[in-house]
Amino acid sequence: MNVIELSNVSKTFTLHNQGAAVIPVMSDVTLSVVPGECVGLLGASGAGKSTLMRMIWGNYLAASGRITVAGTDVARAEPREILALRRERMAYVSQFLRVVPRVPTIEVVAEPILLTGTPEDQARDRAAALLARLRIPERLWQLSPTTFSGGEQQRVNIARGFIRQVPVMLLDEPTASLDAANRETVLSLIEEAKARGTAIVGIFHDEAARDRVCDRMIDMARFAA
Amino acid sequence: MNPLFSVRGLEKRYGARIGCTGIGFDLWPGEVMGIVGESGSGKSTLLSCLAGHLPPDRGEVIYDGRDVLAMSEPERRMLARTDWAFVHQNPRDGLRMAVSAGGNVGERLMAVGARHYGDIRDTATDWLGRVEIASDRIDDRPSAFSGGMQQRLQIARNLVTGPRLVFMDEPTGGLDVSVQARLLDLLRGLVRRMGLSAIIVTHDLAVVRLLADRLMVMKGGECVETGLTDQVLDDPQHAYTQLLVSSVLQV
Amino acid sequence: MTAMDAYNFAYLDEDTKRMIRRALLKAVAIPGYQVPFASREMPMPYGWGTGGVQVTAACLTPDDRLKVIDQGADDTTNAVSIRRFFQRTAGVEVTEETEDATIIQTRHRVPEAPLQEGQIMVFQVPIPEPLRFLEPRETETRRMHALADYGLMQVKLYEDIARHGRIATAYAYPVKVEGRYVMDPSPIPKFDNPKLDDSPALMLFGAGREQRIYALPPYTRVESLDFDDHPFVASKADHACDICGATESYLDEVITDDQGGRIFVCSDTAFCRSRQEDRQ
Numbered sequence: 001m002n003v004i005e006l007s008n009v010s011k012t013f014t015l016h017n018q019g020a021a022v023i024p025v026m027s028d029v030t031l032s033v034v035p036g037e038c039v040g041l042l043g044a045s046g047a048g049k050s051t052l053m054r055m056i057w058g059n060y061l062a063a064s065g066r067i068t069v070a071g072t073d074v075a076r077a078e079p080r081e082i083l084a085l086r087r088e089r090m091a092y093v094s095q096f097l098r099v100v101p102r103v104p105t106i107e108v109v110a111e112p113i114l115l116t117g118t119p120e121d122q123a124r125d126r127a128a129a130l131l132a133r134l135r136i137p138e139r140l141w142q143l144s145p146t147t148f149s150g151g152e153q154q155r156v157n158i159a160r161g162f163i164r165q166v167p168v169m170l171l172d173e174p175t176a177s178l179d180a181a182n183r184e185t186v187l188s189l190i191e192e193a194k195a196r197g198t199a200i201v202g203i204f205h206d207e208a209a210r211d212r213v214c215d216r217m218i219d220m221a222r223f224a225a
Numbered sequence: 226m227n228p229l230f231s232v233r234g235l236e237k238r239y240g241a242r243i244g245c246t247g248i249g250f251d252l253w254p255g256e257v258m259g260i261v262g263e264s265g266s267g268k269s270t271l272l273s274c275l276a277g278h279l280p281p282d283r284g285e286v287i288y289d290g291r292d293v294l295a296m297s298e299p300e301r302r303m304l305a306r307t308d309w310a311f312v313h314q315n316p317r318d319g320l321r322m323a324v325s326a327g328g329n330v331g332e333r334l335m336a337v338g339a340r341h342y343g344d345i346r347d348t349a350t351d352w353l354g355r356v357e358i359a360s361d362r363i364d365d366r367p368s369a370f371s372g373g374m375q376q377r378l379q380i381a382r383n384l385v386t387g388p389r390l391v392f393m394d395e396p397t398g399g400l401d402v403s404v405q406a407r408l409l410d411l412l413r414g415l416v417r418r419m420g421l422s423a424i425i426v427t428h429d430l431a432v433v434r435l436l437a438d439r440l441m442v443m444k445g446g447e448c449v450e451t452g453l454t455d456q457v458l459d460d461p462q463h464a465y466t467q468l469l470v471s472s473v474l475q476v
Numbered sequence: 477m478t479a480m481d482a483y484n485f486a487y488l489d490e491d492t493k494r495m496i497r498r499a500l501l502k503a504v505a506i507p508g509y510q511v512p513f514a515s516r517e518m519p520m521p522y523g524w525g526t527g528g529v530q531v532t533a534a535c536l537t538p539d540d541r542l543k544v545i546d547q548g549a550d551d552t553t554n555a556v557s558i559r560r561f562f563q564r565t566a567g568v569e570v571t572e573e574t575e576d577a578t579i580i581q582t583r584h585r586v587p588e589a590p591l592q593e594g595q596i597m598v599f600q601v602p603i604p605e606p607l608r609f610l611e612p613r614e615t616e617t618r619r620m621h622a623l624a625d626y627g628l629m630q631v632k633l634y635e636d637i638a639r640h641g642r643i644a645t646a647y648a649y650p651v652k653v654e655g656r657y658v659m660d661p662s663p664i665p666k667f668d669n670p671k672l673d674d675s676p677a678l679m680l681f682g683a684g685r686e687q688r689i690y691a692l693p694p695y696t697r698v699e700s701l702d703f704d705d706h707p708f709v710a711s712k713a714d715h716a717c718d719i720c721g722a723t724e725s726y727l728d729e730v731i732t733d734d735q736g737g738r739i740f741v742c743s744d745t746a747f748c749r750s751r752q753e754d755r756q
Contacts (some may be wrong), residue, residue, distance in 0.1 A: 016463075016464030058456060059453075059459050060459065061456060061460050079452060079454075080253050080256055101410070102406070196311055299623045306627075323633075325638055327634070327638060331631065332631050333627070336627025340630075340703055341701075342704075342705050342706050345634065
């Protein structure tokens with residue numbers, strides 16, 4: 001039973017204002033992921049790893065093909081259907097934390113489960129537990145993450161990504177800029193998610209991390225356009 | 226579940242000039258739609274037609290199953306006072322400057338029959354708190370408020386009757402950047418918490434990125450691209466959208 | 477040729493009276509609604525009761541008995557002038573007794589003696605539009621009346637309470653007629669407002685300068701606007717009349733010397749005098 005299924009997906013960028021430059025990125029992508037499986041994307045920079053992930057997230061439009069995620073065809077769905085998918089069934093840990101000024105870290109982390117109706121105190125407790133596990137000092141929890149270091153922001157991002165238990169997770173370089181101890185924590189989090197039946201697509205430049213959590217690797221060169 | 230607000234084939238012309246044309250969309254409960262475009266794109270004309278301020282030349286506007294364009298003026302006014310709200314760019318257009326803050330917030334309640342002074346005042350105080358205006362300013366006139374405070378007061382005045390659909394015209398236009406940030410944060414919280422549907426017209430892409438679920442890009446009176454907000458901003462397909470997005474200076 | 481032959485009965489020509497009567501009929505048909513009418517040039521300036529005079533002129537018949545009061549008194553300049561005007565142009569009988577009058581023209585007061593069926597009260601009105609000082613645009617106030625959009629009026633009362641702790645309007649206190657139109661009862665003290673409610677008399681309101689007529693047919697529901705927790709109170713000075721001893725009539729405060737001396741006397745002179753006569 002595939003939780004993620006892509007068939008005949010292609011992507012081309014057309015830059016109308018730069019001489020109508022056409023940049024084909026990938027074509028005829030077919031791949032599927034079952035619950036509890038972690039698939040790693042491999043390829044040189046520019047091969048389309050992040051692009052593919054963003055297409056699964058619904059952030060980039062597929063030029064053709066079908067992308068079915070936890071029951072929703074992302075390539076064809078209405079905005080509100082994609083938002084519902086993201087809210088209820090899919091998490092995305094990107095490389096960058098986009099923050100709203102003024103919102104304290106603990107609320108940034110708790111927000112995804114607050115939105116789905118978890119009572120405030122419960123949500124905060126879970127956020128606190130994750131932040132503690134990722135070694136973010138408690139004195140930082142009431143501050144907005146805008147002034148944090150890259151590594152700290154990354155860990156806040158991860159906490160926010162892992163606070164819900166969802167069937168699909170997309171992880172873009174989750175262990176980048178982390179020290180050994182925190183890297184270990186993140187890998188444990190991934191293993192716990194897999195054990196719960198989460199289907200994961202990830203990009204890992206770190207070979208050791210790849211070897212540890214990925215069940216399969218897919219080389220983007222296969223889909224080069 | 227049906228869409229809350231449906232528009233089909235909306236057109237408004239000024240003589241031979243096109244204000245807006247061929248506009249159609251469905252808005253669902255709890256959905257926030259941004260309409261972006263530069264000056265002259267037709268976005269303000271469109272908003273005026275949608276909110277019932279300007280009669281369109283062609284097209285259909287259905288709210289909650291009711292044909293808005295076929296409504297009598299009393300019906301439309303009642304709608305504007307209860308289920309709908311309109312936040313003007315300039316708060317002076319949306320407030321009574323000679324009436325106290327409490328009176329401004331309480332007016333919509335009184336207009337639909339509230340007759341208990343104590344309750345009205347309590348509700349007004351509550352709402353001032355929600356928009357982060359100190360409750361001891363309830364008897365001050367808006368002319369004594371800063372621009373940001375006036376805008377927050379306008380928002381309170383509009384939301385006090387629990388509308389389901391809010392129209393906003395450049396809600397952060399003319400405000401200082403730090404004030405904008407605070408206001409956007411407030412709007413975001415209120416919209417989410419109250420489950421509001423909203424249509425926000427703006428030329429500021431940061432506003433839509435933060436507030437809107439979906440986006441409509443206007444140029445020359447037409448919608449050139451529409452879709453999920455982050456998709457339209459991160460993977461723009463139309464030439465004009467690409468130009469718009471790439472023109473935004475990164476700080 | 478007598479002075480009376482030089483004028484048509486009650487000064488106005490018959491066509492003008494007919495025009496005013498048509499406006500009055502419309503006004504009576506829609507209680508509290510301001511009917512525009514073509515106000516005429518009268519032999520007194522605007523601001524001196526031309527609206528009231530035109531309405532009285534249109535209603536008068538030779539058998540009527542006319543009373544004219546100004547702030548409750550029959551003997552002040554304006555009351556005397558207008559009464560003499562009608563004596564001269566209509567030759568009607570005049571009286572100072574409220575109970576004996578068939579038509580009573582008044583500036584800014586309702587008599588203390590209860591009115592009866594068959595009597596007509598004619599009020600002189602300066603500004604007929606109750607919303608005027610809140611919304612200066614005529615186009616807007618007309619729309620507000622048409623749509624029964626009176627939130628602004630209630631806001632004004634709210635502002636009063638916020639600023640003064642109570643509704644500060646003491647005269648020209650706005651009322652709601654038959655649950656529909658908000659009306660300015662003319663600058664009568666709010667003490668007189670209850671007298672408008674369910675009255676056996678016909679009440680007509682004329683604004684000459686503003687060119688509006690409105691009416692309250694007999695037995696019309698008239699409610700003063702208020703809040704549930706700040707109800708309307710028909711208040712007056714907390715004194716008895718220093719001349720006749722009445723405790724229930726509206727009082728004028730009269731300064732008697734420059735030491736702060738003052739007395740309170742009934743504003744309704746006829747009422748006060750009849751009470752004095754009764755005591756003797």
